Amino acid sequence: MPHQPDDWNMLDDGSAPNCEVEGAAASPVPIQGIRGRLTSQAPLAKLVWFKAGGPADWLFEPADAADLREFLERLDGELPVMALGLGSNLIIRDGGIPGVVIRLGKAxxxxxxxxxxxxxxxxxxxxxxxxxxxxxxxxxxxxxxxxxxxxxxxxxxxxxxxxxxxxxxxxxxxxxxxxxxxxxxxxxxxxxxxxxxxxxxxxxxxxxxxxxxxxxxxxxxxxxxxxxxxxxxxSQPLRSKTGGSTFKNPEGRKAWALVDEAGCRGLTLGGAQVSEKHTNFLINTGDATSADIEGLGELVRDRVRAHSGVALEWEIKRVGRPT
Missing domain, CATH: 3.30.465.10 (Uridine Diphospho-n-acetylenolpyruvylglucosamine Reductase; domain 3)
Known part of the structure; x- marks a missing residue:
């Protein structure tokens, strides 16, 4: 990591800038000198491919690596931390994410x-x-x-x-x-x-x-x-609200083929659907909750197990509180 000077967090006048805090809750750490953006009850659905799920208790968008280190040092393990990238291969449950979600920006x-x-x-x-x-x-x-x-x-x-x-x-x-x-x-x-x-x-x-x-x-x-x-x-429903490959390929098998053979192509639950184009993809057809999406995945797993005896493992990460 590049070295940061001792005065990395100082403004031109020698004072330390404050973090930009949004939301009504009190910050979980002292914010003096923290330069990123901290938001309480931050909506996350717009940040993930499925466009579903609850808010983060806290969302921190650090100014740079030094800012991230300082923030987490002050947090000192008091709250759980999760990094969020582009939001693919991820189900955020409808009850939201406890603790702090870290989102890395242009820096x-x-x-x-x-x-x-x-x-x-x-x-x-x-x-x-x-x-x-x-x-x-x-x-x-x-x-x-x-x-x-x-x-x-x-x-x-x-x-x-x-x-x-x-x-x-x-x-x-x-x-x-x-x-x-x-x-x-x-x-x-x-x-x-x-x-x-x-x-x-x-x-x-x-x-x-x-x-x-x-x-x-x-x-x-x-x-x-x-x-x-x-x-x-x-081959993939890229123009849909999806999360990428849903299940890991079992040894010597293809997950999509097992799902298809179990009769799950096009299967729906609430607003969630197994893709007609690629059966290892789940889709939010418009108004699916994360519970719909995860529940459909579990239904598919049950049907595949009953049909072939194979227990599919989730590849998509599922995080947060159920409702």
């Missing part, structure tokens, strides 16, 4: 070519931005990130993957701010990567990561990215 979305075919990427950078930056720098091997609908922080945590590759194949290391405000650099070998799983603790926020590619022709890289984008467009 965390940079991508830098470090040379030797290595990209350093902020935790808020999207997969599209990372892969496009790699293409422009002539770095091959990161094209698959074009197919992951999320940010670096999310797909580093979940070992995101698409089209035959996953983050474990390209990650060198990542910088993580822990719930107590400390910042550590973790090599990929410390993350215990498995299928859609890492050893990162709850409340840890990935603020940057470095990915290793190889020399490539930008035209060839761009063509592969276009192929991936077209494949997603052709």
């Amino acid at each position: 965390f979305a940079g991508v830098t070519d470090l040379g030797d075919h290595v990209l350093e990427c902020g935790g808020g950078a999207s997969g599209i931005l990372v892969s496009s930056s790699a293409r422009d720098a002539g770095i091959a091997g990161l094209e698959f990130l074009r197919g992951i609908p999320g940010t670096v922080g999310g797909f580093v945590r979940m070992n995101g993957g698409a089209y035959g590759r996953e983050v474990a194949d390209v990650l060198i290391d990542c910088d993580v701010v822990m719930p107590n405000g400390s910042c550590i650099r973790l090599p990929v070998t410390d993350l215990d990567y498995r299928y859609r799983h890492s050893a990162l603790p709850d409340g840890a926020v990935v603020v940057s990561a470095r990915f290793q590619g190889e020399a490539g022709d930008p035209a060839v890289i761009g063509a592969e990215m276009d192929r991936i984008a077209q494949a997603r467009e052709d």
